[in-house]
Amino acid sequence: MARPKLEGDFSREKYHVAKLWQIAFFALNNTATNIFLFGMGFVTYYAAGIAGLAVMTVSTILALMRVFDSITDPIIGFIIDRTETKLGKFRPIMVIGNLILLTAFLLMFNVLHLFPENMQMMVFIVLQFIYIIGYTMQTTVTRAAQTVLTNHPRQRPLFSIFDAVFTLSLFTFGQVYASQYLMGRYGDFTYGYFVELSLTFAAVSALFTVLAVIAIWGKDRKEFYGIEEVNVRTRFRDYWPVLKRNRALQMLVLSAATDKFAAMFMNQQVVQVMFFGILMGNFALSGQFGLIVLVPSLIFIFFGVRYAQNLGLRRALVLFSYIGAISFSILFILMVLFDPEEFALGNWGVLSIAFLILYSAGRAISSLTPSIVIPMIADVSDYETYSSGRYIPGMISALFSFVDKLVSSLTPFVIGALVALIGFGDEFPTVTDEMTTGIFWVAMITALGFPIAGWVISIIAMRFYPLTKEKMAEVQEELNKTKNFILDARDKKRAEAAADPGRGIEEGSEDDDSRR
Numbered sequence: 005m006a007r008p009k010l011e012g013d014f015s016r017e018k019y020h021v022a023k024l025w026q027i028a029f030f031a032l033n034n035t036a037t038n039i040f041l042f043g044m045g046f047v048t049y050y051a052a053g054i055a056g057l058a059v060m061t062v063s064t065i066l067a068l069m070r071v072f073d074s075i076t077d078p079i080i081g082f083i084i085d086r087t088e089t090k091l092g093k094f095r096p097i098m099v100i101g102n103l104i105l106l107t108a109f110l111l112m113f114n115v116l117h118l119f120p121e122n123m124q125m126m127v128f129i130v131l132q133f134i135y136i137i138g139y140t141m142q143t144t145v146t147r148a149a150q151t152v153l154t155n156h157p158r159q160r161p162l163f164s165i166f167d168a169v170f171t172l173s174l175f176t177f178g179q180v181y182a183s184q185y186l187m188g189r190y191g192d193f194t195y196g197y198f199v200e201l202s203l204t205f206a207a208v209s210a211l212f213t214v215l216a217v218i219a220i221w222g223k224d225r226k227e228f229y230g231i232e233e234v235n236v237r238t239r240f241r242d243y244w245p246v247l248k249r250n251r252a253l254q255m256l257v258l259s260a261a262t263d264k265f266a267a268m269f270m271n272q273q274v275v276q277v278m279f280f281g282i283l284m285g286n287f288a289l290s291g292q293f294g295l296i297v298l299v300p301s302l303i304f305i306f307f308g309v310r311y312a313q314n315l316g317l318r319r320a321l322v323l324f325s326y327i328g329a330i331s332f333s334i335l336f337i338l339m340v341l342f343d344p345e346e347f348a349l350g351n352w353g354v355l356s357i358a359f360l361i362l363y364s365a366g367r368a369i370s371s372l373t374p375s376i377v378i379p380m381i382a383d384v385s386d387y388e389t390y391s392s393g394r395y396i397p398g399m400i401s402a403l404f405s406f407v408d409k410l411v412s413s414l415t416p417f418v419i420g421a422l423v424a425l426i427g428f429g430d431e432f433p434t435v436t437d438e439m440t441t442g443i444f445w446v447a448m449i450t451a452l453g454f455p456i457a458g459w460v461i462s463i464i465a466m467r468f469y470p471l472t473k474e475k476m477a478e479v480q481e482e483l484n485k486t487k488n489f490i491l492d493a494r495d496k497k498r499a500e501a502a503a504d505p506g507r508g509i510e511e512g513s514e515d516d517d518s519r520r
Contacts, residue, residue, distance in 0.1 A: 011503070022154040022223060029219030030153055031166035033098060034146045034378070036212035038171055039137060040109055042178050043205045045273040047112060048416070048432060049193040054117045054418040055173055057124060062419020065125070069132040074138040081402025084148055094149045094222030095217050097141050102213040104138025108207045113202035117195070124459065140405070147401035150382030152223045157476060160379035162319075165416035168305045168375035172368070175271060182273075183290050185425070193434075247403050250391070250470045252384045255402055259321065260377040267370045267459025268415040269450045274432050279437035279448035283344040297364030304368035310375070316473030317380045321373060322466045328369030331458035335362040336452045344444070370455060373462070383471050383479075390479040393486075422446045 051062045082098070088095045112131045117129050154160060182201065190197040247253060269275055281287030304324075312320035338348065338358060347359040385400040423432060424441030433443060471479075 010248055012222060016259070017338065020154060021159055022157050026158065026223065027153065027162050028166045029215045029445040030149070031163055031170055032168050032219075033142065033216035035170040036102060036209040036216065037105070037143050037146070038174055039178070039205045039209045040135075040139065041103055041211070042175060042271065043109065043113075045271060046193070046198065046201060046418075048274065050113055050130060050198045051116065054193075054195055054198065057128065060214070061125065062128075063416045065129060065132065067414035069129075069136055071134065071139060073136040075406075076137060076236045077144060077402040077405040078399075079402075080140050080144045080397035081148070081400075081405075084144060084398030084401075085396050088226075088351055089281040092220075092447075094145045094152070094220060094224050096214060098145050099218075101138045101141025101143075101145070101208060105142065106138075106210060107134075108135035108138060110202055110206055113198045144398065144401050144405060147378055147404060148380045148385075148397040149220055149224070150379055151222065151395075151397045152225075152384075152386050155382070155386060155472065155480060157316075157480070158313045160382060161309045161317060161376070162310065162316075163379050164372070164375040165305055165309040166377060168371045169302060169307075172298065172301055172305070172371040172374065175371070176295060179276070179290050180295060183276075184288050184292070187287070206475050245290055246388065246396070246399060246505050250388055251385050252469060253400065253403060254376065254381055256384055259469070260374065260404065260463040262458040262461040262465075263325075263370075263377070264371050264458075265415060267374060268456035269419070269454045270367070270370055272415065272419055272450070274419055275447065275450045277435060278433050278443055279451040282433060282437055282439045282443055283339075283447050284348045285345050286316065286348055287409050287435045293360075293363070297367060298361065300364050301368035301371065305372050305375075310371045312376060313321065316476070317376055317383065318466055318472055320467055321380070321464055324372055324376070325459040325462045325466075326390045328366050328373070329367040329463070331369075332452045332456045332459075335359065335366070336448060336456065338362075339448065339452075344439075349440060359427040366452075368454065369459070373459075381470070386472055386476075386479055388482060389481055419450060420452065 048062050048066070084093060087097065089096055108131050112128070112135065116124060116128055116131070123314045150160070150163065151161070183205075186197050188202060221363045248256075276290045277287060280290040280293070285375060296473075308320055308324055313322065335358070338355065343353055346355045348356060381401060381404055382397075384404075385395075388400055389395050423446060426440065426446055437443070445492070
C-alpha cells in the first residue's frame with residue numbers, strides 16, 4: 005500500500021527542501037536576536053552614564069551573566085527536544101522568547117535609573133537574567149530548526165548568505181543610526197538617545213520574529229523531525245556523553261566560539277569609540293565606513309556561499325578564516341607603523357585605500373564565518389542521528405551554545421579590565437577623550453588583535469573536523485535508507501491490517517500494551 009505523499013513531504017526522498025523565501029525569512033530569526041545583541045553594546049554607556057553604575061561593576065555583571073547564559077542552553081535544548089504541540093516544536097519557543105526579550109530590553113534601557121541607587125545593581129542583574137532566558141530560547145531555535153528547514157547540501161549554505169547579508173546590514177545601518185542619526189540628534193549618550201534606540205530595536209525585532217514564524221510554519225512538522233520513529237527522550241545526563249563522543253561537535257564548538265569571541269570585540273561600542281572616534285578622530289566614520297564597504301562585503305558573502313555550495317561548508321570556513329586573519333594582520337602592522345589618522349577616509353591616499361580594502365575584508369569575514377557555522381550545526385545534528393540513531397537537535401544546539409557563550413562571556417569583562425588598566429575605572433572612553441598610548445594599544449588589540457587570534461584557532465580546529473562534503477553525502481544517504489526502511493515496514497503493517505482487520509486490532513492492542 006503506497007503511503008500518501010503530503011504537500012511538502014519529502015520523507016521518502018534523500019533530501020527535503022525549502023522554498024527560497026522560507027530560508028530567507030527564517031534567517032530573520034537570527035537577525036531579531038542580533039538586534040538585541042547590537043543594542044546591548046550600548047548598555048554599558050546607559051548603566052554607567054545614566055544609571056550611575058561603575059564601569060567594572062557593569063563589565064563584571066555582564067561577564068557573569070554570559071556565564072549564566074551558557075547554563076540556560078542545556079535547559080532550553082532539553083525543553084525543545086521534549087516539546088510537541090499543535091503549533092509545532094519550534095514556533096512556540098520563538099514567540100515566547102522574543103516576548104521575554106522585548107520586555108527585559110525595554111525595561112533595561114528605560115526604567116533602571118528610576119530606582120534608588122542602592123537597588124540599581126540588583127535590578128540590573130534581575131533584568132539581565134530575564135533577558136538571557138528570552139535570548140537563549142530564540143537563538144537556540146535558530147540553530148536547532150535548521151534540520152527541519154532543509155537537509156539539501158546546496159540549500160543549507162543559502163541560509164548563510166541571507167543571515168550574513170542581514171547581519172551585515174544590521175550592524176552597518178545600525179551603526180549609522182547610532183553614530184550619526186541618534187548622536188546628531190542628541191549630541192551624546194543621553195537618556196533620550198537610549199529611549200529612542202530601545203523602542204526602535206524592539207519594534208524591528210518583533211517584526212522579524214513574526215516573519216520567521218511564518219517562514220517555518222510549513223516545516224515545523226513531525227515528518228521533518230529526523231527519523232521520527234527513533235526519536236528519543238533526552239535526559240540532562242546525556243549531554244556530556246554526546247559532547248565527549250561527537251568529534252565534529254567538539255571542533256565546530258571550538259572554531260565558532262573563538263570566532264564569536266573575536267567578532268564580539270569588533271561590535272562593542274566601546275571598541276568602536278576608541279578605534280574610530282579616538283584613534284582615527286571621527287566616530288561617525290564607524291557608520292560611514294559600514295556603508296562604503298557594504299557592496300564589497302556582499303561580494304565576499306556571495307562568493308563564500310557559492311564556494312560552500314560547491315566544495316562544502318568546512319572548506320569555506322577555513323578559506324575565509326585565512327582571508328580574515330591575513331587582512332587584519334597586514335592592517336595591524338600598517339597602523340602600528342603609521343599615524344592612525346592617515347587611514348581616515350577623508351585623507352585619501354595609499355594608506356586610506358589600504359584600510360578600506362583590508363578592513364572591509366575582515367568585517368565581511370566576521371559576518372560570513374558565524375553565518376556559515378549555523379547550517380554546520382544542522383550537519384552535526386544529522387551526523388549525531390547517523391551515528392547514534394537519535395534525533396536531538398535541541399541538545400546539539402544547546403551544547404554548541406553552551407561552550408560558545410561560555411567563551412564569549414569573557415568579552416565585556418576583558419574590555420572593562422583593559423580600559424580600567426589604562427585609567428578608565430569609573431567611565432568608559434568617549435569621543436571627547438584624547439588619544440594616549442594606552443588607548444591606542446587597547447583599541448588595536450580589541451579591534452584587530454583578538455579577531456586575528458580567533459580566526460587562527462578556527463583554522464586549526466577545522467583540520468580535525470570530520471564532516472566534509474563527501475561525508476555529509478554519505479550521512480544523508482544512510483539516514484534516508486533508514487527512514488525508508490521504517491516507512492516501508494509501517495506501510496506493510498498497515499496493508500496487512502487492512503487485509504485482516506481483526507489481526508490489525510489485535511496487533512494494535514499488543515503494541516499499545518508494550519508501549520504502556
